[in-house]
Amino acid sequence: MRVLVVEDEALLSRQLATALGEAGYAVDCAEDGEKADFMGQTEGYDAVVLDLGLPKIDGLTLLRRWREQGLSVPVVVLTARGAWHEKVQGIDGGADDYVSKPFRMEELLARLRALIRRSGGQANPLLRSGALSLDPRSARVTKDGVPVKLTGHEFRVLSYLMHQQGRVVSQSELTEHIYAQDFDRDSNTVEVFVARLRRKLGASCIETVRGLGYRMEGSS
Amino acid sequence: MKRTSALRSRLVVGSVLWAVGLIAVSNVVILGLVLHRYPGWTVHLGAMSVAGIGLLVAGLVQLRSILAPFRQLQSRLSSVRDGREQRIEGAYPTEVGPLVDDLNALLDHRARLVERAISRAGDLAHGLKTPLAVLGQEAERLTAAGQYEPAAIIGAQVERMRRQIDYHLAQARAAASGATLGASCAVLASAEGLSRTLERLYVERGVSIRYDVPRAHCVRVQREDLDEMLGNLLDNACKWARSRVSMESGDLAGRTTILVDDDGPGLPVELRERVLQRGVRADEAAPGSGFGLAIVRDLAELHEGSISLEASPLGGVRARLVLPSCTSASTS
Numbered sequence: 001m002r003v004l005v006v007e008d009e010a011l012l013s014r015q016l017a018t019a020l021g022e023a024g025y026a027v028d029c030a031e032d033g034e035k036a037d038f039m040g041q042t043e044g045y046d047a048v049v050l051d052l053g054l055p056k057i058d059g060l061t062l063l064r065r066w067r068e069q070g071l072s073v074p075v076v077v078l079t080a081r082g083a084w085h086e087k088v089q090g091i092d093g094g095a096d097d098y099v100s101k102p103f104r105m106e107e108l109l110a111r112l113r114a115l116i117r118r119s120g121g122q123a124n125p126l127l128r129s130g131a132l133s134l135d136p137r138s139a140r141v142t143k144d145g146v147p148v149k150l151t152g153h154e155f156r157v158l159s160y161l162m163h164q165q166g167r168v169v170s171q172s173e174l175t176e177h178i179y180a181q182d183f184d185r186d187s188n189t190v191e192v193f194v195a196r197l198r199r200k201l202g203a204s205c206i207e208t209v210r211g212l213g214y215r216m217e218g219s220s
Numbered sequence: 221m222k223r224t225s226a227l228r229s230r231l232v233v234g235s236v237l238w239a240v241g242l243i244a245v246s247n248v249v250i251l252g253l254v255l256h257r258y259p260g261w262t263v264h265l266g267a268m269s270v271a272g273i274g275l276l277v278a279g280l281v282q283l284r285s286i287l288a289p290f291r292q293l294q295s296r297l298s299s300v301r302d303g304r305e306q307r308i309e310g311a312y313p314t315e316v317g318p319l320v321d322d323l324n325a326l327l328d329h330r331a332r333l334v335e336r337a338i339s340r341a342g343d344l345a346h347g348l349k350t351p352l353a354v355l356g357q358e359a360e361r362l363t364a365a366g367q368y369e370p371a372a373i374i375g376a377q378v379e380r381m382r383r384q385i386d387y388h389l390a391q392a393r394a395a396a397s398g399a400t401l402g403a404s405c406a407v408l409a410s411a412e413g414l415s416r417t418l419e420r421l422y423v424e425r426g427v428s429i430r431y432d433v434p435r436a437h438c439v440r441v442q443r444e445d446l447d448e449m450l451g452n453l454l455d456n457a458c459k460w461a462r463s464r465v466s467m468e469s470g471d472l473a474g475r476t477t478i479l480v481d482d483d484g485p486g487l488p489v490e491l492r493e494r495v496l497q498r499g500v501r502a503d504e505a506a507p508g509s510g511f512g513l514a515i516v517r518d519l520a521e522l523h524e525g526s527i528s529l530e531a532s533p534l535g536g537v538r539a540r541l542v543l544p545s546c547t548s549a550s551t552s
Binding site: 091 | 345357389420448
């Protein structure tokens with residue numbers, strides 16, 4: 001899962017990137033509205049954490065522009081403006097959630113997780129596929145109730161596939177959602193991660209759909 | 221600004237009428253003394269005295285009309301003060317017109333000052349919150365590193381500062397908007413926006429908000445302040461509700477009553493008054509600032525309204541917010 005953090009205060013932006021990284025997300029940062037607009041439109045993010053008071057283009061204008069253009073990425077507004085009429089404006093502007101500063105990282109992470117899960121159409125907080133279960137809250141994976149140790153990239157690949165259960169995910173889509181922008185990408189490595197996951201979790205857990213990509217079965 | 225006939229011309233006309241009437245009446249008196257023996261003249265004298273008295277009355281009415289614009293100005297000014305109007309309207313004579321224009325300019329200037337003060341208070345508050353967020357994150361990082369004592373101290377102070385900022389920002393906004401003249405807001409507009417927002421924020425909890433608010437209901441409060449009061453009440457209701465929150469309004473004798481109900485666990489009688497006080501909340505573990513209800517109370521009182529808590533027919537808490545109404549035709 002890949003998240004864009006839009007925040008002009010460098011220190012806070014770094015803190016957010018660190019915390020989100022530790023929670024298993026690939027994180028990109030933008031420090032002004034213009035850069036955020038470009039990144040949001042060109043890269044495939046699973047969620048955006050958006051400050052409202054931004055240089056160049058303010059957050060609310062940016063959000064409205066994205067929604068007008070049909071960009072439906074889930075957005076959590078993270079702002080100092082916490083009055084109710086401002087929250088109403090934010091939600092009406094197209095925000096999916098609203099967190100006021102100062103905030104608890106734990107709460108922001110919980111809201112982000114719920115948002116990503118809902119946008120993938122998953123109602124249950126615990127994702128299951130066959131004998132596998134993945135808990136986005138603790139970033140833990142178990143098979144038949146036994147914890148499985150995964151690296152950060154392996155976790156992201158599995159997490160994305162499980163959020164998109166039942167749907168074929170192409171290799172390029174997968175690449176887009178597991179790496180931060182400045183990361184040196186190589187689509188071959190996705191194949192490597194899938195192979196490692198199959199070794200750890202059982203060959204049948206991820207299905208290859210020839211010429212199209214990968215798929216994981218939903219819990220039934 | 222529309223102008224009516226000048227006071228000067230009214231004064232001249234009134235004085236002339238009064239003077240001519242006075243001459244006529246005094247002539248009648250003098251001639252009456254001389255001519256009372258000649259009965260043929262009494263008819264003429266009678267007609268003359270009627271005309272003279274008529275002129276006197278007309279002159280008096282004309283002179284009194286000079287005061288009318290001042291009475292009108294006084295009543296318009298008091299409706300501005302009561303918040304029924306924002307500016308002084310109406311037609312005034314040329315001599316009073318400039319005064320009214322100056323008064324209106326003063327009112328506009330005052331409104332701008334108030335607006336600027338609110339926006340400055342907002343900038344200060346928001347400017348402090350991002351550094352507070354940074355500090356808060358550092359505290360969390362210290363906790364993770366096992367340095368519990370400094371982390372707890374920083375964390376607690378950050379929370380205290382946040383509460384102080386929220387509280388005083390709401391106060392400043394309310395004090396300023398209490399001074400803003402002629403505020404009015406439809407309850408329905410606020411209810412719709414807040415329900416939409418809160419249903420989104422509480423989507424994980426699956427809380428549904430039902431509201432029954434007639435379109436005509438309107439309160440003498442700025443939209444931002446009504447949003448702040450109802451937002452805090454509805455947020456509190458959503459926090460505690462099992463699944464249902466409801467809101468309705470009634471309008472009677474110049475007061476609008478807004479009821480917010482939830483189907484949560486309710487609040488013991490002895491706590492109801494306490495949670496409305498500054499800095500106290502029923503359950504320290506509950507999410508939220510705990511200042512929410514105190515802010516509602518301060519805002520309500522600033523607008524000459526009131527807030528009280530009671531048991532809800534849904535099983536939880538019912539908040540009763542009463543505010544001055546500006547609904548034109550009072551219906552219930």
